[in-house]
Amino acid sequence: MMSDTEPLIFERSVPGRRSYRLPPPDVSARTVQDLIPEEHLRHEPPPLPEVDELGVVRHFTRLSQRNFSVDTQFYPLGSCTMKYNPKLNDRIASWSRFAHMHPLQPESTVQGLLRLLYELEQSLCQITGMFAFTLQPAAGAQGELTGLKIIRAYHAPRPRPRSGGQTRTTILIPDSAHGTNPASAALSGFRVVELRSGPNGMVDLGELKQNLSDHVAALMITNPNTLGLFEKEIHAITTLCHEHGALVYMDGANMNALLGIVRPGDMGIDLLQLNLHKTFSTPHGGGGPGAGPVGVSRRLADFLPVPRVKKTGTRFAWDERAKHTIGRVHGFYGNVGVLVRAYVYIRTLGKEGLERVSRMAILNANYLKARLSETFEVPFDDHCLHEFVASLKNLKSFGVDARDVAKRLLDYDFYAPTIYFPLLVEEAFMVEPTETESKETLDAFADALIRIVEEAKTSPELVKRAPQSTAVNRVDEVRAARELDLRWTPSNQLVSA
Amino acid sequence: MDYSPHTDEQVAQMLQTIGVSSIEELLANIPSEVRCRSFTLPTGLSEAEVLSACESLASPNRSLRELASFLGFGAYPHLIPTVVDALASRGEWLTPYTPYQAEASQGTLQLIYEFQTLICELMQMEVANASLYDGASSLAEAVLLALRTSGRPRILVSEAVHPHARQAIATYLQGFPAIIQELPHTNGVTDLEALAAASKDDVAAVLMQQPNVFGCLEPMEQAGQLAHRVGALFVASVYPISLGLLKPPGAYGADIAVAEGRCLGSPVAYGGPGLGLFATSQALLRKVPGRLVGCTVDQAQRRAFTLTLQTREQQIRREKATSNICTNEGWLCVRAAIFLSLLGPQGFRELAELNLQHAHALSERLRELPFVEPVFDQPFFNEFVVRYTDGVRARDVNRKLLKAGLLGGLALRPWYPALGESALWCVTEAASREQMDHVVKTLKTVA
Numbered sequence: 045m046m047s048d049t050e051p052l053i054f055e056r057s058v059p060g061r062r063s064y065r066l067p068p069p070d071v072s073a074r075t076v077q078d079l080i081p082e083e084h085l086r087h088e089p090p091p092l093p094e095v096d097e098l099g100v101v102r103h104f105t106r107l108s109q110r111n112f113s114v115d116t117q118f119y120p121l122g123s124c125t126m127k128y129n130p131k132l133n134d135r136i137a138s139w140s141r142f143a144h145m146h147p148l149q150p151e152s153t154v155q156g157l158l159r160l161l162y163e164l165e166q167s168l169c170q171i172t173g174m175f176a177f178t179l180q181p182a183a184g185a186q187g188e189l190t191g192l193k194i195i196r197a198y199h200a201p202r203p204r205p206r207s208g209g210q211t212r213t214t215i216l217i218p219d220s221a222h223g224t225n226p227a228s229a230a231l232s233g234f235r236v237v238e239l240r241s242g243p244n245g246m247v248d249l250g251e252l253k254q255n256l257s258d259h260v261a262a263l264m265i266t267n268p269n270t271l272g273l274f275e276k277e278i279h280a281i282t283t284l285c286h287e288h289g290a291l292v293y294m295d296g297a298n299m300n301a302l303l304g305i306v307r308p309g310d311m312g313i314d315l316l317q318l319n320l321h322k323t324f325s326t327p328h329g330g331g332g333p334g335a336g337p338v339g340v341s342r343r344l345a346d347f348l349p350v351p352r353v354k355k356t357g358t359r360f361a362w363d364e365r366a367k368h369t370i371g372r373v374h375g376f377y378g379n380v381g382v383l384v385r386a387y388v389y390i391r392t393l394g395k396e397g398l399e400r401v402s403r404m405a406i407l408n409a410n411y412l413k414a415r416l417s418e419t420f421e422v423p424f425d426d427h428c429l430h431e432f433v434a435s436l437k438n439l440k441s442f443g444v445d446a447r448d449v450a451k452r453l454l455d456y457d458f459y460a461p462t463i464y465f466p467l468l469v470e471e472a473f474m475v476e477p478t479e480t481e482s483k484e485t486l487d488a489f490a491d492a493l494i495r496i497v498e499e500a501k502t503s504p505e506l507v508k509r510a511p512q513s514t515a516v517n518r519v520d521e522v523r524a525a526r527e528l529d530l531r532w533t534p535s536n537q538l539v540s541a
Numbered sequence: 542m543d544y545s546p547h548t549d550e551q552v553a554q555m556l557q558t559i560g561v562s563s564i565e566e567l568l569a570n571i572p573s574e575v576r577c578r579s580f581t582l583p584t585g586l587s588e589a590e591v592l593s594a595c596e597s598l599a600s601p602n603r604s605l606r607e608l609a610s611f612l613g614f615g616a617y618p619h620l621i622p623t624v625v626d627a628l629a630s631r632g633e634w635l636t637p638y639t640p641y642q643a644e645a646s647q648g649t650l651q652l653i654y655e656f657q658t659l660i661c662e663l664m665q666m667e668v669a670n671a672s673l674y675d676g677a678s679s680l681a682e683a684v685l686l687a688l689r690t691s692g693r694p695r696i697l698v699s700e701a702v703h704p705h706a707r708q709a710i711a712t713y714l715q716g717f718p719a720i721i722q723e724l725p726h727t728n729g730v731t732d733l734e735a736l737a738a739a740s741k742d743d744v745a746a747v748l749m750q751q752p753n754v755f756g757c758l759e760p761m762e763q764a765g766q767l768a769h770r771v772g773a774l775f776v777a778s779v780y781p782i783s784l785g786l787l788k789p790p791g792a793y794g795a796d797i798a799v800a801e802g803r804c805l806g807s808p809v810a811y812g813g814p815g816l817g818l819f820a821t822s823q824a825l826l827r828k829v830p831g832r833l834v835g836c837t838v839d840q841a842q843r844r845a846f847t848l849t850l851q852t853r854e855q856q857i858r859r860e861k862a863t864s865n866i867c868t869n870e871g872w873l874c875v876r877a878a879i880f881l882s883l884l885g886p887q888g889f890r891e892l893a894e895l896n897l898q899h900a901h902a903l904s905e906r907l908r909e910l911p912f913v914e915p916v917f918d919q920p921f922f923n924e925f926v927v928r929y930t931d932g933v934r935a936r937d938v939n940r941k942l943l944k945a946g947l948l949g950g951l952a953l954r955p956w957y958p959a960l961g962e963s964a965l966w967c968v969t970e971a972a973s974r975e976q977m978d979h980v981v982k983t984l985k986t987v988a
Contacts, residue, residue, distance in 0.1 A: 049843055049844055050651065052651070052655060052658075053655050053878070053882050054655070054658065061885070062885055062887060062888060063624075063883045063885065064622045064624070064883040065888075066620070066888065066891050066892055066970060067895075067970070069894075069895055069898050069899075070973065070974040071898055071902035071974060071977070072902065073898050074898070074901065076786060076894060076897065079901055079920065080758070080786065080787070080897070080920050080922075081758075081920055083762070083788075084758050084787055084920065085786065085787065085788060086784065086785075086786060086788050086789060088886075089785060089886040089889060089890040090662045090663045090665075090784060090785070090889060092659065092662060092663075092881050092882070092885050092889055093882055094885045094886065094887075095885065097624060100624060100628075100879065100882050100883055101624060101627075101628065103882070104628045104652070104875075104878075104879055104882075105628065105631070107647075107648040107651055107652055108628075108631050108633035108634050109633060109648065110646075110647040110648035110651070111633045111634070111637050111640075111645070111646055111647070111649055112637060112642070112645040113632055113633045113634075113635070113636040113637040114632070114636035115632025115633065115635070115636045116632065116633060117645075119636075119637070119638065121638055121641075124638050126636075126638060127544070128544050129635065129636055130544060132591060134630065134635070136591075136595045138626075139599055140604035140605070140606045141599035141600070141602040141604045142599060142811070143604075143808040144604045144605040144606055144618070144808050145602060145604055145809065145810070145811040146605060146610055146616055146618065146809055146811070146948065147616050147811050147812030148612050148614055148616065148951055149603075149605075149608070149610070149612060150939070150943060150948075153602065153603040153608065154602055154811070155601040155602070156597070156598040156599055156600060156601040156602045157598070157599075157602050157811060159598060160598050170580045170581055170582055171580060171582070173577075173580070182678070182813065182814065182870075183674060183866070183867065183868035183869075184867065184868060185855070185865045185866055185867045185868065186674060186678070186866075188865065189713075189865060193712060193715050193716070196715055196716050197715070222856075223854075223855040223857070223858075223859045223862070224856075224867050226855075226859040226860035227855035227858070227860060227862040227864070227865035229860060230860040230861070230862075230865075231713075231864070231865050232716050233715070233716025233717050234716065236859075236860040273570070274571050276570055276571075276572055278572075279572065279574060279575060304577055304580070305568060305571065305576065305577055306571060306575050306576060307577050307580065310575060310577065310578070311575040319868075321868065325544075327635040327636050327872070328636065328639070328868075329634070329635055329636075329871045329872025329873075329875070330634060330637045330639070330640065330646075330649040330652075330872060330874075330875065331638065331639035331640070331671070331832065331868060331869050331870075331871030332672070332814075332869045332870040332871045332872065332873075333813075333814035333868070333869075333870045333871075333872060333873060334868040349712070370712055370715060371708050371711055371712035371715075372677070372705060372708040372709050372712055373678065373709055373712050373713075374674065374675060374677060374678065374812075374813065374815075375616075375675045375676055375678075375703075375705045375706065375709070375801065375812060375813070375815055376615075376616065376705065376811070376815075377811065377812050377813060378812075378813050379813040379815075380810050380812060380813045380814075381810040381811075381813065381814050382813075382814060388595060390582070391583070391585075391586055391591050391594055391595070392542060392543075392585060392586055392588075393542070393543050393585045394582055394583055394584040394585025394586065395580070395582040395584060395585070396584065396585060397542060397543035397585040398543075400543050401543060401545070403564045404543075404545040404547060406564065406567050406568070407547075407552065407555055407556070407559075407564055407567070408555075410559045410561075410567055411558060411559055413559075414559045414560065415558065426570060427561075427566075427567045427568075427569065427570060450642065451642075451644065454642065454644055454645045459642065459645055460641075460642050460645070462641075465856070479543075479544070480544045480545060480546070481546070482546040482547070483546075483551045483555060509840075511644050514644040514645055514647075515644070515647040515648075516643075516839040516841075516843055516845040517644065517839045517840050517841060518644065518839060518840050519643040519838075519839050519845045519846075519847045520837045520838050520839065520840070521643070521837070521847050521849070523837045523838065524835040524836070524837035524847045525835070525849050525850060527837075528826075528849070528850070529835055529836040529837070530654075530657055530668055530669075530833055530834070530835055530849075531657050531658040531661045531668070531669070532654070532655070532836075
């Protein structure tokens, strides 16, 4: 049985206790004072905890048991694509000849790894229909940032058609977009104009037309959008943007819906980022590392970050030259450990496997939506793609909200869907089951939700007090923000029940 | 193969429940003109076939387990205790998302709280976040914070800051009306007179690295004072392992301390994933980019943890957020927290001392060679620069060493042409006495 609390590692500390032993110095040692002037020296070592090895093992094992994870629970977190992360990928990524490689060792000693990166770029080009990729961005949001810098660089030398000199300064973003989109645009020095969604939850062509001008650098669009719906007018949208000299950036976070079904490059997308930790199954690690490769059309290829991996004959090498490159966004070449896992995934599934991924993800989302059709209202109801967004506003009359239902699900041993996003759905409840979940799991999840809605009607307190079976019950977030405690100090007392 | 569990019969049942006759019908909303016509990928493989395909990609590579490496320059091979891999590879650490549902994520949240504390202690800073992507982007985020907070346009950055980090800053600042001014180095350290001359009231931040890109120790205290005299933020980029011996950023008045934290229990991995460490003074708390975990209580008044101050972040503030960061490097935080807990204060100090001793031992032996001379007369930690004389070229030296299974010091010419035939040697605790002997013996045959 899980105990109420696990002490902090600092509370397990006993002065003088040791675990890991380093090899003894085997060079003739001089004193530290002999080598480093006093002004640079630290007088006391950092006050790290002093714990024996078993103590460390128990602590971090017990802490791990206080997590829900894909390996232990269904994790239907919308827009996050929490699919199974194959163990084979982790195994191969840990091989010395991938993991223990120095980024500056001679290219002659890294040919296999460079080939892997090159082939991964080529595969991503095939899958998306884009012309070229950079693997450098470390996450989706850094991919967005990279894309926006490319957009800026592309427009920089071009005067606007009618008035001289000034570059395009505006990015159009639908109101259904993920928060990283406007944040990335602002971080790239752009002004953000939000587009109101049409009545069907999609980009409204009229609204787009009204906002397009020669000030607009690009439209950032998510397709399928955050409601899990395909932007049917995508062709008209990209054509319209291009007619106004604007580029179209696609947030590829939802690519798990499109593998082998639609290639963004074929619908006029100029650039996009992929989240390899979503669609290509690399583990999320409790919040990273991810990888956010950026793919571009032919006219943007010269703007990609450097260095780029190049193939000449049968040799692979890094190339620092690119005519209009935006420069570097990462210390070296990106999150190679993540890229290796994505490569293994693509090799394992192959063309047919990837095609099946999206079809099964779509089947699972629609199946769950159908199972819950009597239980929840789904605004903008239509066949969805890989995820759907329900509204739980009807439960409000019982005093129960989306957060309560999410917390109650934890008692049923399911992680919760994304809630209160996208913002245009009241009491939003965003469910993405992914393709790796079985019908039995989906049925159990649907049954649990149906039961929770019953509970909300008959005994709402049960739902509002949830969760009760987790490591802790409802966490006081208000207190966390008001009485900030962001680090342990020896004076912090353990709060007892 | 794929990882979808459905049998054909189940697919049929599910389609029936949905009320369609085929999966194709579910795709009806996708206009036919954008449907995928064709794409080319190899066919899928079984596990054994994938292993064999990947083995053939691995086989031309030569790893740091096969070559003795003396390369550093921002990527440092260190020993990784077995316990780190054993614990971090648990699915409960590898496969959760960012801990949005606090009650089901107490493991990750408590770990990040411990991580924040450990980084504060290492750096002697007041606040640390739950990590950023890598050292380079952390420095860029520090610059953005300084520009935003001060409203001033100018950034002073030492030439002895890693060139990749300076390039990342330049990329991040595209589109901002900011001026990046580089400060020259003299005898391997930042020229303080140049810093004093450049320190005007339009300076938002001064950026220095300790030890700097040449391995030399910078006069951080004086630099920080010069920055503060004009009201600029002092930003220190540090090497975590060195903090076992060297004065931490908090002790010399850094307002922001950043670092590449991959050296704390994670493999070099060809440069990524990295672990961006980001710590500040209390005064800058609400300007910090990225996630923060706070300690609070649950309804039963038990200690509990949650993400906090999320109103700084993109999911709430959108274009007004302090940063666009969402995914960070959570799994490397797990590794770093385990690593630091295993080392403890004594172990961590001994680790730093081993690096110091190893590097000085090799430095002395290299200098005894007739064609090797020191370049800078400065104290250093575990990296140092030597120049090859008598017409010996750094490239040729490294070619010779590679034939003997050794990765020699990095030829600096591509980044610092003025240093001529110089090389940056790095020696960590992972290098053995035998490997150093091997280097010296091989070099004796060079000239």
